[in-house]
Amino acid sequence: MxxxxxxxxxxxxxxxxxxxxxxxxxxxxxxxxxxxxxxxxxxxxxxxxxxxxxxxxxxxxxxxxxxxxxxxxxxxxxxxxxxxxxxxxxxVGPGFFESFGKAGLKLNALAASAIVLNIVVMFxxxxxxxxxxxxxxxxxxxxxxxxxxxxxxxxxxxxxxxxxxxxxxxxxxxxxxxxxxxxxxxxxxxxxxxxxxxxxxxxxxxxxxxxxxxEEQAGANANQKPHHMHLEVSNKYLEGKTVLQVHNFLNRDFVVSRILHDGHVSIPNRDTVFHVGDQMYIVCAEADYEAIVAFIGPVIEVDWEQQDQPLVSKRVLVTNPKINGKSFGQMHFSSVYGVNVTRVTRHGMDIFASPNLPLQVGDRIMVVGPQDDVDRVANMMGNSIKRLDAPNIxxxxxxxxxxxxxxxxxxxxxxxxxxxxxxxxxxxxxxxxxxxxxxxxxxxxxxxxxxxxxxxxxxxxxxxxxxxxxxxxxxxxxxxxxxxxxxxxxxxxxxxxxxxxxxxxxxxxxxxxxxxxxxxxxxxxxxxxxxxxxxxxxxxxxxxxxxxxxxxxxxxxxxxxxxxxxxxxxxx
Structure with missing residues (x-):
């Protein structure tokens, strides 16, 4: 022994x-x-x-x-x-600086005061x-x-x-x-x-x-939380205007995921023209939806089965390191790949896919478009869960x-x-x-x-x-x-x-x-x-x-x- x-x-x-x-x-x-x-x-x-x-x-x-x-x-x-x-x-790094918002600044000031008081009482x-x-x-x-x-x-x-x-x-x-x-x-x-x-x-x-x-207060940041709606174009001023022109006039970020015109459903891009009576699926920040509805037209119900080209929506996982840090504006999803990305899920929270938002490895993005184009974007993004299983040592x-x-x-x-x-x-x-x-x-x-x-x-x-x-x-x-x-x-x-x-x-x-x-x-x-x-x-x-x-x-x-x-x- x-x-x-x-x-x-x-x-x-x-x-x-x-x-x-x-x-x-x-x-x-x-x-x-x-x-x-x-x-x-x-x-x-x-x-x-x-x-x-x-x-x-x-x-x-x-x-x-x-x-x-x-x-x-x-x-x-x-x-x-x-x-x-x-x-x-x-x-804590990704949210460290973002925690100093308006209310966050006050809370952090209170926290700092408590920390100083701890030290004062100790002395x-x-x-x-x-x-x-x-x-x-x-x-x-x-x-x-x-x-x-x-x-x-x-x-x-x-x-x-x-x-x-x-x-x-x-x-x-x-x-x-x-x-x-x-x-x-x-x-x-x-x-x-x-x-x-x-x-x-x-x-x-x-x-x-x-x-x-x-219960009465908003449970999330209205500037980041995505809002989904179906609208019908009723503003006659928009007849013949492109998505980019409407976007610039409103000065608010929104994504037109799909548009129904004369029974034909398509994936719009910045040059797509609006017509009175068009029906569309729009995603925007929750804080902006009232202004967008007031300018474009009323909220409606749309049957997207009336389409001659099948469209799919798919969550795609970003695992390709080359994509890390690129913003949505740099990716040109609608014009180059024929799809639209409506929102991002990061750390369990849905975020509106604004043009200036940088992509990070681990993000999940909602991609909408024809099956082949969505698959092409998925391959480009990596979409491999196995890659995320190993930490980046x-x-x-x-x-x-x-x-x-x-x-x-x-x-x-x-x-x-x-x-x-x-x-x-x-x-x-x-x-x-x-x-x-x-x-x-x-x-x-x-x-x-x-x-x-x-x-x-x-x-x-x-x-x-x-x-x-x-x-x-x-x-x-x-x-x-x-x-x-x-x-x-x-x-x-x-x-x-x-x-x-x-x-x-x-x-x-x-x-x-x-x-x-x-x-x-x-x-x-x-x-x-x-x-x-x-x-x-x-x-x-x-x-x-x-x-x-x-x-x-x-x-x-x-x-x-x-x-x-x-x-x-x-x-x-």
Missing amino acids: EWFVNLFANTNSVAHIALIYAIVIAVGVYLGKIKLFGISLGVTFVLFAGIVVGHIYKIYCPESEFAAPGDTLTFIQDFGLILFVFMIGLQ ACYFIFFYQKHDVNDLPMMVGTLYGAVTNTPGLGAANEALNSVFGQLNLPVPQIASAYACAYPLGVLGIIGATILVRYLCRVKLEQEEAVL ATIFVGIIIGIIFGSLPFIPGMPLMKLGIAGGPLIIAILIGRYGYKMKLVTYTTTSANMMLREIGLVLFLASVGIKAGANFFDTVMTGDGVLYVLTGFLITIIPILIVGPIARRMKFNYFTIAGMLAGTYTDPPALAYANSICSKEAPAVGYSTVYPFAMFLRILTAQLIVLFCCGQLF
Whole structure:
């Protein structure tokens, strides 16, 4: 049985390291599914499993610093962090800049205010409870408490990486801020939901009335949501005018998918002439349909079976990398291919196919036309699901290379410590690649499952490494150190900003469900979003969450670096 004992005792063995990580991750993931009062800690429980394993090794193998070599733990931790934040950036990138619309700008401003308040409360707690001790480790530990209180693991990783840089260059032991993070995290999850509920009562919100308000509001962006209708040309001014002339006069985008003239159905193009009495199938943005109806003619019912040339409509999947980034205006579908494209489905949302909209790999387009022409367009677009099954690994690692280089550049000349590091650099580059990669001919599409798989692997590797490192001294910190203070201050950091920002958002006339989603997104907390979704039958919580999540995640990671570099670095 000596071989079996060595699997757990020989910390330099590759088999031992792989076994320990597998145990920590498997146990953490399974225990994280257990719900108390309807709430689970999810994959973050891997951190706690790592802490327990680290503590056990400290007791039974006191000669070993950790359950695996320190350099190996650090490598796996940092690589997991890079993979995790890069995949987050790639996911949020396409919608990052679009989230700053009119209402989105206000929601993101509220989210930024909450993040600033989190930091202000953290510093207030530090000066009240810890400053007089003059211990250089106290402020870093409060940073760990901050990110446990706001349940933001990427921020913990960014702060940890910055601390390694600051303390490492000074040859000082790096504070194990994961201990403070673990102390604050459980109550942070409960505190976010509890404070959101408290906002409801402070603002005297009635859920039924909020639902009724959502019923009256448009559920989607009327400038992007496609609207389908059959019209008959009744405006005599349009007699003899071409589609292009009508389009230019109206100054609104619309697509005439098919037209019925004298019993003959055809696919129109920009030079097709309108005649009074023509019947047509038109797709436009929902915001424009009333103006188009008023100008062209009334809405009617059309029997498209009266045609001498069979037309088909088919959803085509864009998988050809050469199409990536080309706009509909550049493709000339109607004039060159004899078909019309009426709408695009992207990330589960239907978008009107305006001429300036760029195509991206992974889009599904609705193509209407004769069977042969539709098939020709489908072949040109790729239309191969198998191509999308494999993630674009080259793009991911090219982005990581650029992100690491970018994160290593000091953003203040002459101050080498002032850099974004391996968390902030890859995150920013991933956001930019996710949004503008098609312009550089980079195919950034990955299936949701592929993105989640890579992201979760990176996260559990990071959490397991941090937990194993922190486990050696965690229980000493909790039982005989400042663990109780970390729990108390973490709770204050969690709830105070919500109780300030929530009522302010309500005074700005935001729906309560949108506010609940916005708060969950600000704290990047899925359990809080799950609660908001459970009390609302509409998409308002998800909209609020997704509107602020990209910017909030970016700010959490960036401010973690800045706090450590500008504040913790000044303690020496």
